[in-house]
Amino acid sequence: MLPGNNGFDEKNLFGEYDLENILTNEGRLQKLKEKLEIEKQRLNQLINYQPKGNPILNRDEERRYVRSAFTFPSVNRIYKNEELELLRSDEKVREQMDYINKKIKQMKKELLPFENKRNNIRPKFEIHIIKHQGYSNQDLIERVDYQGDIHMAQESILKFMFAKRRHPIQVNTLIGPPECPIRMPSDMKMRIKHLDLQGGLPMNIQLVKPIIDKSCLPLEKLTVFIGSRGAQGMDHEIIKTSKRLILNGMDFPFIQNLKNQTVELRVHSDDFLKNDGFINLIKNWVETDKPISTCFRFLFCAMKDDSSIKVLKYVSDRIDGVVAGNKCVYIPMRNYSVLNIRYEQGNACNFLI
Template sequence: MNNKPLTYDSLKTVLQYMDPNIRFFLLSRAPSIRTAEKAAPLRIYAVEIDDHKIRVNQTEYKYEVYQVDRNDNVPYLVSGLRLNDRWTCDVDEFGIPDYITKAGGILPGNNGRDERNLFGFEDHENIPDNDGRLRKLERILETEKNRYKQLLKLQPRRPTGRRRNEGLGFIKFTFIRRDQARLYTKEELELLKNKKEVKRAVEYTEKMVKLMEDELLPFQNRRNNIRPKFEIHVFKRQGWSQFHLIERVNYTGAILKVGESLMEFMFSNRNHAIVVNRFYASWDCSLRMPRNMKMRMKHLIIGSEKTIQLVKPIIDESSFPLEKVKVNSVSRETLEMNHEFIQTCKLLKLYMANDPPLELIQNVTHSNVEFDICSDFLLKEDFIALIRNWMETNKPIGNCFTFHTHKNEAETIEILRKVENQIDGAIYENKCVDIPMRNSSTLKLRLVEVNFHRYIKMTVVPFK
């Protein structure tokens, strides 16, 4: 057996064909291979960067802030999504979330607009001062504890058994308002028809009490000048297996530094651009991409418009033209399209959760766009106006807009029939509308079905 160590070139070759996550693991355990590892080309099928997590192929890494000095010795998660669906990156020395600190320390509540309180309830009472809001939350918590005692004493009239609408009473029970300082009424308790439903209600209320206590604890810490101990825990998992802890980091008030360090360790300062088939980027935090990070990618999926500027510097020029660029959340404002990777990609996909203004769609200059609009845009006059705009501006041959209809076949055909009725010269035949244009071309709208989804494809084609 040859016991000689690998030469530098041999080590590079071995690393080049190794699973990326195994490469990262070896590099973390043997820093001496760093030069060879950074020099060996790195190919990854899919990279996903999201809030407080990074996914490389089937391996996911996440980093979270925990309080680690509680009486039960169980680490308590303080970062991430809160009860009121607000996102927390960092906490102060008492554990108060950064979204509250950035608001001047004011607790969330009714400020003359729709906003949920700390517990996630719609707040219908306008309380201007922080102390008043805190006292109200403490009253709600005390009421929830008393409701819990009510449930412990409750004896349902009916025995447990298989009945029609089993569990429906508990579901209705969970919709009872919890933002009022009052006990359950007799009618509300009678929603729970048997012991099984009562047990579920007890467990549900016990959980709510615990969650409310945890949300209030940071403010009690501040009142009592208690400063808990926090740590950042880094986890890893393969596929959909359980996460396991791989590292504990002292918390200094900046969780995103851990994410940036992870990305720098994995992706930065390489001799070659990383070859990535699919790159997904979506985060609401102020995460910065590392310097000296370049990726040659085919498919780019961006979670929101604000991510575009952050992703732009890491796209290696050898990527152009990208096969596909998808923007998952386009606002009602004008979409910034003047980026080379957007202008030159072969297919641009835009998802719009709200009803977009006509000007936004008209101003999209890319020649091949697929729209997924969660509204009835295709049923409105704006769609007809868009068609007329293409006719008046003589869109060049090859331009193509595709619209996901979210309709059945009959409804989609009805849209095409409406186009025929409202556009002069339009002719409908066999799920297709042809409209003559002035530049010896035809604007063709046709129904296309792919995997049970229906689309209207609007294309400028040569006149026949």
């Protein structure tokens, strides 16, 4: 089955989260083709667009640009006229055209195997063996003509590289498993510092858990995604005990009960700081006497410069016993400690508890 559009927090073939539940492969394939068609229409818009005006954006235009389809490419529509007008020079138009061209080529490549399967065409596979270190360019070592089962080949490589090792493998960061997971060798163990789980959380934890060496638990760092269905499937000991938990997404009832020492939450905007969920989180923090040195960090983009003043005033008006400070407020707690809520601004705005 094509990944995504299945009612779970799983990316589709183009790496996007689409919440529409489509039961058939044919329907999912059609939805992807519609997305591809929109990219082609976008490209035509850029080809026919003639930039005009000052190439330097003012502050209001910069904010519009941040909220435009250029910075959120997963928006499933053609460009609006006011968005095109933000491309003030031929150079900016060419940059966007290059990006769209590459995206269209990649989308076609992703669709090709599934279209071949639908049309009963068996392609000729050519396996590329490559190597690279860190962020360096990839070097092609060899091309291999292969007509066998791709999944079995991947599993065989994993067994050849990692099975029957006497000692656990040291891993700084393990990302995955991908949307189409490969079974890991049953006797492989890893000492992992940072585990980054992407989409399909319950299934991914079950796949990864057997290969985690117990000596690295609790994990130093764990990154997980909270999708549209909230924190379902996140009641795992590995998540609850990690020393630093990074959450992409927000679910107040879930985070309110977290006992991790450091929690980092990454969200799109600061709107969540101005509702009852945030106030209830603060009240729960005080009532349950969270341990000293516990830290929650919220990373988001603030659209207005006065957001910090509004949020701190909102907290002061809703919570008893608040003491105002410089870009922060203090709330005394029963364990003789103080809850410090402060606002910092950099490339992204951080609101720390």
